[in-house]
Amino acid sequence: MNKALTNRGIDKIYTDSDFEKLLNSGKKLRMYFGVDPSGPIIHLGHAVVLKKMAEFQKMGHTVILLIGDFTGMIGDPTDRNAARQPLTREEVLENAKTYKEQAKKFLNFEGENPAELRYNSQWNDVLNFKDIIELSANFTVGQLLERDMFQKRISEQKPISLHEFLYPLVQGYDAVMLDADIQIGGTDQTFNMLAGRHLSKALKNKTNIVITCPLLEGTDGRKMSKSYNNFVGVEDTPFDMYGKIMSIIDDLIIKYFDLLTDISDEEIRDIKKKIESGENPRDYKAKLATEIVKMLHSQEEANEASAEFDRIFKEKQKPTEIEDFIFAGSMNIIDLLLESGLVSSKSEGRRIVEQNGLKIDDALITDIKTELSASGQVLQLGKRKFIKLKNN
Amino acid sequence: MNKALTNRGIDKIYTDSDFEKLLNSGKKLRMYFGVDPSGPIIHLGHAVVLKKMAEFQKMGHTVILLIGDFTGMIGDPTDRNAARQPLTREEVLENAKTYKEQAKKFLNFEGENPAELRYNSQWNDVLNFKDIIELSANFTVGQLLERDMFQKRISEQKPISLHEFLYPLVQGYDAVMLDADIQIGGTDQTFNMLAGRHLSKALKNKTNIVITCPLLEGTDGRKMSKSYNNFVGVEDTPFDMYGKIMSIIDDLIIKYFDLLTDISDEEIRDIKKKIESGENPRDYKAKLATEIVKMLHSQEEANEASAEFDRIFKEKQKPTEIEDFIFAGSMNIIDLLLESGLVSSKSEGRRIVEQNGLKIDDALITDIKTELSASGQVLQLGKRKFIKLKNN
Numbered sequence: 001m002n003k004a005l006t007n008r009g010i011d012k013i014y015t016d017s018d019f020e021k022l023l024n025s026g027k028k029l030r031m032y033f034g035v036d037p038s039g040p041i042i043h044l045g046h047a048v049v050l051k052k053m054a055e056f057q058k059m060g061h062t063v064i065l066l067i068g069d070f071t072g073m074i075g076d077p078t079d080r081n082a083a084r085q086p087l088t089r090e091e092v093l094e095n096a097k098t099y100k101e102q103a104k105k106f107l108n109f110e111g112e113n114p115a116e117l118r119y120n121s122q123w124n125d126v127l128n129f130k131d132i133i134e135l136s137a138n139f140t141v142g143q144l145l146e147r148d149m150f151q152k153r154i155s156e157q158k159p160i161s162l163h164e165f166l167y168p169l170v171q172g173y174d175a176v177m178l179d180a181d182i183q184i185g186g187t188d189q190t191f192n193m194l195a196g197r198h199l200s201k202a203l204k205n206k207t208n209i210v211i212t213c214p215l216l217e218g219t220d221g222r223k224m225s226k227s228y229n230n231f232v233g234v235e236d237t238p239f240d241m242y243g244k245i246m247s248i249i250d251d252l253i254i255k256y257f258d259l260l261t262d263i264s265d266e267e268i269r270d271i272k273k274k275i276e277s278g279e280n281p282r283d284y285k286a287k288l289a290t291e292i293v294k295m296l297h298s299q300e301e302a303n304e305a306s307a308e309f310d311r312i313f314k315e316k317q318k319p320t321e322i323e324d325f326i327f328a329g330s331m332n333i334i335d336l337l338l339e340s341g342l343v344s345s346k347s348e349g350r351r352i353v354e355q356n357g358l359k360i361d362d363a364l365i366t367d368i369k370t371e372l373s374a375s376g377q378v379l380q381l382g383k384r385k386f387i388k389l390k391n392n
Numbered sequence: 393m394n395k396a397l398t399n400r401g402i403d404k405i406y407t408d409s410d411f412e413k414l415l416n417s418g419k420k421l422r423m424y425f426g427v428d429p430s431g432p433i434i435h436l437g438h439a440v441v442l443k444k445m446a447e448f449q450k451m452g453h454t455v456i457l458l459i460g461d462f463t464g465m466i467g468d469p470t471d472r473n474a475a476r477q478p479l480t481r482e483e484v485l486e487n488a489k490t491y492k493e494q495a496k497k498f499l500n501f502e503g504e505n506p507a508e509l510r511y512n513s514q515w516n517d518v519l520n521f522k523d524i525i526e527l528s529a530n531f532t533v534g535q536l537l538e539r540d541m542f543q544k545r546i547s548e549q550k551p552i553s554l555h556e557f558l559y560p561l562v563q564g565y566d567a568v569m570l571d572a573d574i575q576i577g578g579t580d581q582t583f584n585m586l587a588g589r590h591l592s593k594a595l596k597n598k599t600n601i602v603i604t605c606p607l608l609e610g611t612d613g614r615k616m617s618k619s620y621n622n623f624v625g626v627e628d629t630p631f632d633m634y635g636k637i638m639s640i641i642d643d644l645i646i647k648y649f650d651l652l653t654d655i656s657d658e659e660i661r662d663i664k665k666k667i668e669s670g671e672n673p674r675d676y677k678a679k680l681a682t683e684i685v686k687m688l689h690s691q692e693e694a695n696e697a698s699a700e701f702d703r704i705f706k707e708k709q710k711p712t713e714i715e716d717f718i719f720a721g722s723m724n725i726i727d728l729l730l731e732s733g734l735v736s737s738k739s740e741g742r743r744i745v746e747q748n749g750l751k752i753d754d755a756l757i758t759d760i761k762t763e764l765s766a767s768g769q770v771l772q773l774g775k776r777k778f779i780k781l782k783n784n
Binding site: 128129130132133137141144145162169 | 531
């Protein structure tokens with residue numbers, strides 16, 4: 001068994017003690033990762049942290065996935081420049097529902113050393129005003145204003161809502177209530193995790209360790225985010241996942257290899273050199289996509305996704321299996337796109353058609369007034385969406 | 393009945409509407425004054441506000457004395473430059489106990505239009521974290537930092553504890569829960585009262601009115617404060633009260649007349665002229681002291697206090713009635729001062745004796761080792777404290 005965490009996937013470790021020594025001291029340590037359930041999907045950004053936690057669990061320590069169902073109601077100001085609308089409890093719980101299933105791809109919730117799943121509403125719901133006053137007395141306004149994001153707001157003369165100052169308090173209290181030895185999360189959570197460290201020290205005289213993991217950018221190089229639609233969900237179908245990885249910008253190939261695969265450092269350096277010397281990045285993306293689909297699905301599904309992808313994009317063929325869309329009579333093309341579920345609104349449909357994104361039996365359709373009747377044609381929207389128009 | 397509040401005792405009125413018109417609109421208005429029960433005594437500083445409230449109650453409106461028993465546990469950062477230690481609930485309730493009795497000297501808690509006595513723990517105790525987050529979302533950090541006192545702390549590089557930012561929130565919520573039309577308080581409460589105005593507007597779309605009253609300095613000209621021992625309590629004995637007023641610095645005579653008595657503006661102007669033209673301020677202080685004792689006790693007690701004061705200080709005589717302190721054998725002078733209750737510690741006793749503050753039968757005693765036996769002597773500590781030493 002590997003007795004040290006690998007350095008891969010770690011940005012910085014905040015510790016006062018000899019971390020490696022502590023890891024192997026025989027003491028069962030408690031590591032927690034808090035996720036903000038503002039969306040229903042765990043994506044590859046979370047995966048960087050979850051992979052690290054899996055390593056830690058394999059060493060025999062306790063890992064805890066904390067659903068910030070209480071926190072979600074405040075909203076995390078971390079990556080926003082404007083005050084964020086709090087979610088309702090119902091929205092938060094709906095989002096949290098599938099998290100355990102998704103996290104199972106990395107963590108073991110069964111067996112001798114099961115991962116814990118916790119909800120931070122458990123202890124935050126029962127705090128009263130007096131408790132909060134006592135907790136908040138452990139922080140100064142100055143400490144909070146130091147936060148990068150708040151400094152940015154101030155310099156842009158944008159308001160900071162007082163409730164946003166309460167967020168580090170919650171996260172800090174989570175660390176205390178979980179009796180965490182180690183907090184882990186993305187670098188964007190550094191401030192909040194250090195707040196947890198501060199509060200653990202103040203309330204329990206316990207110095208916990210903070211591990212930050214690099215943030216993984218989305219396929220287009222911007223921050224991975226639902227609102228940019230540039231994320232890869234860990235439950236995406238093998239084919240979708242493969243396709244999305246094939247679409248990442250070239251600059252991210254090495255970072256994805258580094259943070260998401262177990263390919264050796266040596267081999268990654270070699271790939272880097274080859275790309276820099278002019279080899280086609282596409283081949284390495286294919287390797288990367290295969291590795292990631294293998295990790296999150298299986299080798300077999302990775303192979304199938306790869307073959308299918310090649311069929312469609314290299315050989316310009318249609319997929320082996322295309323779903324039928326069955327209707328009678330004739331239908332306007334935009335209505336059809338909406339009813340078949342290929343688009344989520346008529347305006348999206350119109351936009352794609354007008355931007356040359358629609359083909360029927362390989363012929364471009366650009367007139368949004370086109371009427372179609374079903375007679376076995378194959379409709380292709382964008383690069384990867386196909387349906388067959390059938391009469392019932 | 394006087395249909396307008398007099399201008400005396402008002403610093404500023406924050407209003408969007410025609411205040412006089414509103415006062416006489418026939419609507420029964422709700423005015424509240426929040427007191428921070430950090431000490432057990434209502435002093436002449438509070439009296440300025442309570443006198444104003446009494447006027448208002450006589451006009452037929454509702455007056456509410458709010459005991460900040462919840463707030464007291466946070467501590468009001470208003471007049472402190474360092475973070476303040478919160479009081480316990482028990483300390484706060486102990487202090488609040490006597491408030492109604494003291495306030496009765498101004499407000500009528502009985503009859504057809506009784507004053508209300510409320511405790512702000514009633515609604516603040518039941519707030520949970522989510523409620524507080526929602527309330528705090530109505531304030532920005534920028535609004536709070538604008539507060540003078542916080543600006544001062546920042547410029548002096550002294551920390552502001554986060555819990556102090558929650559204070560205006562409480563006061564604001566008080567105004568909402570009391571459905572206040574008018575908030576009244578000292579000018580040092582302006583910021584908090586405006587927070588109440590802001591929150592009433594945000595939560596109830598109700599624009600309440602804020603009235604600030606000038607702060608009354610203590611006898612020595614500094615802020616009236618328990619820690620400076622320069623305050624006059626509304627329940628001080630007539631003689632103590634009279635003596636304390638006689639001890640105020642000359643610069644305060646006119647302000648005391650203005651804020652605490654019903655002597656006409658004209659007459660006050662006249663007194664001011666006479667003092668400025670060289671008349672002995674002592675005579676006007678005597679008039680002031682008589683007025684204030686009359687207001688808080690009775691005309692008769694005012695007359696008695698005045699006569700007694702003159703006996704002792706003008707005619708250098710001892711008081712008409714001196715309490716006995718009975719003991720047997722002999723006793724060290726410092727122990728005696730402590731046991732008789734004239735001083736609250738031996739060190740205080742030693743200090744006073746060494747500073748020539750002790751006489752026995754008019755003879756100065758400066759040796760702290762003096763042993764006394766009781767044989768009817770009169771012991772005088774400072775100017776106004778007397779006991780007779782008696783053997784039982």
